[in-house]
Amino acid sequence: MKVAVVGATGLVGSKMLQVLAERNFPVTELVPVASERSVGKEVEFKGKKYKVVCMADGIAAKPAVAIFSAGGGTSLEWAPQFAAAGIKVIDNSSAWRMDPTKKLVVPEVNADVLTADDFIIANPNCSTIQMVVALQPLHAKYKITRVIVSTYQSVTGTGKKAVDQLFGERAKAEKGSTEEYPMAYKYQIDLNVIPQIDVFLDNGYTKEEIKMVKETCKIMQDDNIRVTATTVRIPVIGGHSESVNVEFENEFDLYEVKELLSTAPGIILQNDDANQIYPMPLWAHEKDEVFVGRLRRDETQPKTLNMWIVSDNLRKGAATNAVQIAEYMMGKGLL
Numbered sequence: 001m002k003v004a005v006v007g008a009t010g011l012v013g014s015k016m017l018q019v020l021a022e023r024n025f026p027v028t029e030l031v032p033v034a035s036e037r038s039v040g041k042e043v044e045f046k047g048k049k050y051k052v053v054c055m056a057d058g059i060a061a062k063p064a065v066a067i068f069s070a071g072g073g074t075s076l077e078w079a080p081q082f083a084a085a086g087i088k089v090i091d092n093s094s095a096w097r098m099d100p101t102k103k104l105v106v107p108e109v110n111a112d113v114l115t116a117d118d119f120i121i122a123n124p125n126c127s128t129i130q131m132v133v134a135l136q137p138l139h140a141k142y143k144i145t146r147v148i149v150s151t152y153q154s155v156t157g158t159g160k161k162a163v164d165q166l167f168g169e170r171a172k173a174e175k176g177s178t179e180e181y182p183m184a185y186k187y188q189i190d191l192n193v194i195p196q197i198d199v200f201l202d203n204g205y206t207k208e209e210i211k212m213v214k215e216t217c218k219i220m221q222d223d224n225i226r227v228t229a230t231t232v233r234i235p236v237i238g239g240h241s242e243s244v245n246v247e248f249e250n251e252f253d254l255y256e257v258k259e260l261l262s263t264a265p266g267i268i269l270q271n272d273d274a275n276q277i278y279p280m281p282l283w284a285h286e287k288d289e290v291f292v293g294r295l296r297r298d299e300t301q302p303k304t305l306n307m308w309i310v311s312d313n314l315r316k317g318a319a320t321n322a323v324q325i326a327e328y329m330m331g332k333g334l335l
Contacts, residue, residue: 001026001335003326004063004087006078007070008032008043008052011160012092015319016067019288021046023323026330033058034070059085064335067322068092083119088335090322096122097215104218107324108266109136113221114325116334121325126317127151127208127231127240128215133290133316134309135246137264138257139220142248142303146226149212152234152241153197154281157313158184166190166235189235197231206231238281239312248303254295257305261292266316271295279310287312288320 003020007013013034020027032043032052042049055078058066066082068075068091075095082089096102103113104122109132114121124132127149135144155162161184168181169190187194198207209229217223262269270279270293279291290311298304311317329335 001065001330002029002031002061002063003027004031004033004058004061004066006033006055006058006066006068007074009034009038009041010069011156012069012314012318015314016069016322017043017045019315019319019323023327025323025326031058031061031063033066058082059087063087065090065326067326069318079120088329089120090123090325091120092123092318092322094125094211096120097124097211098218104215105325106132106219106321107328108133108264109219110221111325111328114329114332114334118334123318123322123325124215124219125208125211126157126313127153127242128212128219129317129321130240130290130309130311131212131242131244132216132219133266134244134261134292134307136220137260138246138248139222141260142250142252144225144246145249146247147216147228148245149227149229150243151229151231153231154236154239154313155189155233156237157240158233162189163237166237185233189233192235194233195230197233236281238285239310240317241279241281242309244307244309245298246305246307247301248305251303252305254297257295266290267292269293279308281310284310284312286315288315290316
């Protein structure tokens, strides 16, 4: 299968190539696509080098599927052009997520909504993806009414510039380095947390927080789920962590909750208090699964559960989820 990766030279695009190779997706020909300034550069895939081409040449190559990770503006301009050429697009930006004519897909939750008529499929926000994977089996059994989530998000969610800032600050603090480094954030991130991800809206929430609210309901196909979020950037690189408080319509049994999560697709349960085993970005790094632990009742009100969810945001939160969508479509004959 001929596959295009749009934004192939970026942090997520590079991870897309890695995940495609690791999962042995049947790529017969790779078409790496990027902006004009990257045209002519080379990327490596399964030991072979491929030259980066421009958008127009990517369309002319007629891939079966194009996996986009090049930003919202690029996606808005070019995804429809790829789709018009008969190329299925899986887009990792926020451009199409809340478009009512586009599907927003996490394969473990709602892959069955996809049809042969879907030519632009949206990949959800990284922090939303890992949360809904963990929530779906519980919603099916107990019916979720409300979710309160606080996130602890890796600097890799911002991109390479933020990673460089973190390690630049660390080198300066620990070794007295005088090397210049970029500032992805307004404030220092090393030894700090920043309670702002994306821009503030008129209601005092950030765009990242509202994404989690709206995307959760769309993916889980239930507008009655009330979600409120606080999203925070922290100085780690392994993945995003989330403290999630879930209120149900029906009473739950904690042992049954553990059983549901331990057998649900895409989840690894790490819930061994006696041995201090719980999810951490250190363990989630470079893994495709969503890790869940710290399961306990909220003792302040009935039918409410506290849980801790961790996942590698560049993999399940972006690249892996996109590739899984392509795998599902291929398996169902939609590619």
